[in-house]
Amino acid sequence: MNAPVQTPQLKAAKAAPRTSFAALWQPALWQAFVKLDPRQLQRAPVMLVVELTAILTTVLCFIPNPAVSTGLAVQIALWLWFTVLFANFAEALAEGRGKARADSLRAGGKGLMARRQLAAGEYQAVAASQLRKGDIVRVEAGELIPGDGEVIEGIAAVNEAAITGESAPVIRESGGDRSAVTGNTRLVSDWLRVRITANPGESTLDRMIALVEGAKRQKTPNEVALDILLIGLTLIFLMVVATLQPFARYAGGELPLVYLVALLVTLIPTTIGGLLSAIGIAGMDRLVRLNVIAKSGRAVEAAGDVHTLLLDKTGTITFGNRRCTALYAAPGVSARELGEGALLASLADDTAEGKSIVDYLRGLHPLAEPAREAIDVVPFSAETRLSGANWNGHVYRKGAVDSLLMFLGLGREQLPAALAREVEQIAQSGGTPLLVAGDGRLLGAIHLKDVVKPGIRERFAELRKMGIRTVMVTGDNPLTAAAIAAEAGVDDVLAEATPEKKLQRIRSEQADGKLVAMCGDGANDAPALAQADVGLAMNDGTQAAREAANLVDLDSDPTKLLDVVQVGKELLVTRGALTTFSVANDVAKYFAILPALFASIYPQLGALNVMQLHSPQSAILSAIVFNALIIVALIPLALRGVRVQAADAASLLRRNLLIYGLGGIVAPFVGIKLIDLLLVAVGLV
Ligand SMILES: Nc1ncnc2c1ncn2[C@@H]1O[C@H](COP(=O)(O)OP(=O)(O)OP(=O)(O)O)[C@@H](O)[C@H]1O
Ligand SMILES: [K+]
Numbered sequence: 001m002n003a004p005v006q007t008p009q010l011k012a013a014k015a016a017p018r019t020s021f022a023a024l025w026q027p028a029l030w031q032a033f034v035k036l037d038p039r040q041l042q043r044a045p046v047m048l049v050v051e052l053t054a055i056l057t058t059v060l061c062f063i064p065n066p067a068v069s070t071g072l073a074v075q076i077a078l079w080l081w082f083t084v085l086f087a088n089f090a091e092a093l094a095e096g097r098g099k100a101r102a103d104s105l106r107a108g109g110k111g112l113m114a115r116r117q118l119a120a121g122e123y124q125a126v127a128a129s130q131l132r133k134g135d136i137v138r139v140e141a142g143e144l145i146p147g148d149g150e151v152i153e154g155i156a157a158v159n160e161a162a163i164t165g166e167s168a169p170v171i172r173e174s175g176g177d178r179s180a181v182t183g184n185t186r187l188v189s190d191w192l193r194v195r196i197t198a199n200p201g202e203s204t205l206d207r208m209i210a211l212v213e214g215a216k217r218q219k220t221p222n223e224v225a226l227d228i229l230l231i232g233l234t235l236i237f238l239m240v241v242a243t244l245q246p247f248a249r250y251a252g253g254e255l256p257l258v259y260l261v262a263l264l265v266t267l268i269p270t271t272i273g274g275l276l277s278a279i280g281i282a283g284m285d286r287l288v289r290l291n292v293i294a295k296s297g298r299a300v301e302a303a304g305d306v307h308t309l310l311l312d313k314t315g316t317i318t319f320g321n322r323r324c325t326a327l328y329a330a331p332g333v334s335a336r337e338l339g340e341g342a343l344l345a346s347l348a349d350d351t352a353e354g355k356s357i358v359d360y361l362r363g364l365h366p367l368a369e370p371a372r373e374a375i376d377v378v379p380f381s382a383e384t385r386l387s388g389a390n391w392n393g394h395v396y397r398k399g400a401v402d403s404l405l406m407f408l409g410l411g412r413e414q415l416p417a418a419l420a421r422e423v424e425q426i427a428q429s430g431g432t433p434l435l436v437a438g439d440g441r442l443l444g445a446i447h448l449k450d451v452v453k454p455g456i457r458e459r460f461a462e463l464r465k466m467g468i469r470t471v472m473v474t475g476d477n478p479l480t481a482a483a484i485a486a487e488a489g490v491d492d493v494l495a496e497a498t499p500e501k502k503l504q505r506i507r508s509e510q511a512d513g514k515l516v517a518m519c520g521d522g523a524n525d526a527p528a529l530a531q532a533d534v535g536l537a538m539n540d541g542t543q544a545a546r547e548a549a550n551l552v553d554l555d556s557d558p559t560k561l562l563d564v565v566q567v568g569k570e571l572l573v574t575r576g577a578l579t580t581f582s583v584a585n586d587v588a589k590y591f592a593i594l595p596a597l598f599a600s601i602y603p604q605l606g607a608l609n610v611m612q613l614h615s616p617q618s619a620i621l622s623a624i625v626f627n628a629l630i631i632v633a634l635i636p637l638a639l640r641g642v643r644v645q646a647a648d649a650a651s652l653l654r655r656n657l658l659i660y661g662l663g664g665i666v667a668p669f670v671g672i673k674l675i676d677l678l679l680v681a682v683g684l685v
């Protein structure tokens with residue numbers, strides 16, 4: 001994995017083009033009417049209530065009532081319908097942005113063919129849509145990879161532009177951490193044998209399509225909770241409105257049913273009830289434009305609330321192509337002996353580290369290399385931190401300092417002083433020291449060098465301002481870890497971490513009630529990715545990691561996690577801000593309209609009638625018009641999201657309560673008064 005840190009500009013340039021409003025509004029308008037179907041509307045319970053009142057008011061228009069002019073009743077009915085249509089329009093607009101992307105993705109996957117391996121080792125042409133988990137396919141240069149899978153043989157360059165928008169080819173190969181391939185991407189060189197890992201309908205492509213098409217979206221637990229709150233408020237206001245009539249009758253007056261129905265709609269939380277779905281869809285759309293696939297909306301929301309961020313050192317904080325730069329022989333060992341030992345311990349090691357050691361040694365001087373087949377490989381494991389080979393009766397191993405000493409049955413103090421000094425210097429410079437052994441004898445040390453990605457320090461500083469702690473987890477030794485941690489500016493380090501230790505760290509943070517995000521690519525990261533509340537896997541990593549995580553970054557850029565946190569925060573803040581605004585707004589409307597409505601029944605209320613609305617009729621109509629228009633006014637904010645600057649949750653909350661709470665209280669007084677003046681001026685009331 002060799003993903004550069006992306007600047008925001010670079011990312012914006014790469015992101016899928018945003019469909020223009022001009023192309024979106026017409027289909028969205030049509031969809032707004034289609035969505036009037038109560039079966040669709042039941043997903044937004046508050047709007048279903050508004051639709052029912054609109055139907056009721058429409059019926060009332062045909063029943064003569066001396067207290068209400070038909071003209072007024074018709075206007076109220078119309079504005080109630082507009083209220084529902086505006087909310088539907090908001091949702092349709094949010095969905096529309098993703099639909100265009102989904103269509104082009106789907107078109108790309110059409111008619112795709114695959115060369116499936118038969119039992120006998122021959123190949124048979126089948127439609128890609130027929131491939132199932134476990135099928136083996138062969139892909140040649142120029143062809144599209146027919147499905148998600150894992151490379152089991154070969155090495156090739158792949159152009160993933162269809163999925164990621166990035167046209168620079170990437171290398172995919174068997175073994176190691178770059179073995180996963182994505183369906184619908186094009187092989188530009190060589191050939192690959194791929195084991196398919198997704199059944200029809202479960203691929204990355206399918207997931208992206210489902211994600212950008214909001215309609216099939218599942219509500220997150222947060223959204224369900226908010227829905228319940230909104231239904232509760234609706235019931236409360238229903239009771240408030242129902243009890244108004246007895247008060248009116250007591251004073252010998254009567255409030256027409258149309259007024260009561262209209263009043264109810266202005267009081268219930270229609271603003272957030274109408275925009276809730278659009279906010280969620282727009283949030284997911286922002287994520288898709290970042291080239292991140294979420295398996296659930298829940299992961300995105302969790303990202304907005306994350307407290308601790310666990311980051312892998314190699315490949316996440318550093319570039320990850322640890323290169324061998326030097327070898328140091330142990331006292332009494334010749335350079336040649338060390339070179340041979342290191343070569344044999346690395347020839348069949350498929351990791352980036354192993355390959356770089358072989359490259360380095362070949363560059364020094366030509367060495368006799370046994371055939372790979374003759375070598376009995378001992379693959380690297382994060383558990384043992386060792387790798388190597390058995391060959392011709394000899395045993396060669398290399399690995400982390402402590403692990404190799406343990407393998408040799410030596411204590412740390414038995415490491416020769418000269419070698420101990422080299423090892424310490426390598427680690428202090430931020431490099432990874434490996435020891436090499438042959439036939440039970442310590443041969444020397446290897447210096448693996450890695451480079452901290454530029455700009456990462458600044459990104460961690462941003463996170464700190466948001467109140468997020470960064471923890472670097474690494475299988476490396478504490479000295480190397482400390483050196484890199486200091487350079488990158490993380491808050492905490494966990495060195496010599498095995499997969500279990502990573503998992504434990506996540507569990508203990510979670511036990512303290514904190515949400516944890518984790519980012520990784522290796523098979524050894526999979527358990528931790530699954531345990532974390534937010535697990536971001538690199539698309540070019542292993543299939544195991546992609547399956548365990550709840551988010552996949554198609555650009556394989558680990559620092560993308562920071563953007564995901566930003567999107568999550570924006571989603572939560574937008575929803576919170578509009579909920580605050582909506583509720584404040586509705587409560588304020590009660591005080592804005594009621595005095596006007598009761599002015600003729602209880603003249604004493606005149607003192608409260610600060611707004612001096614023209615008449616009860618104009619008060620009720622102005623309120624319902626304001627109530628509908630405020631949804632339209634807030635559509636851009638719901639779709640764009642509230643901008644969140646780097647700040648901790650508490651100060652964000654304070655700021656938003658101030659803006660949206662106060663704004664919500666003031667807006668109806670100003671808005672309703674203006675509409676009242678306008679309605680009177682044009683003679684509609
Ligand atoms: N190919 C290899 N052969 C032998 N030892 C290795 C090899 N690659 C890494 N090591 C050693 O094993 C340690 C753990 O490596 P691993 O890749 O599992 O770390 P990690 O947990 O992924 O974290 P990070 O990648 O940040 O080091 C390394 O620090 C190094 O000492
Ligand atoms: K309302």
Ligand SMILES: [Mg+2]
Pocket residue numbers: 312314315522
């Ligand atoms: Mg690693």
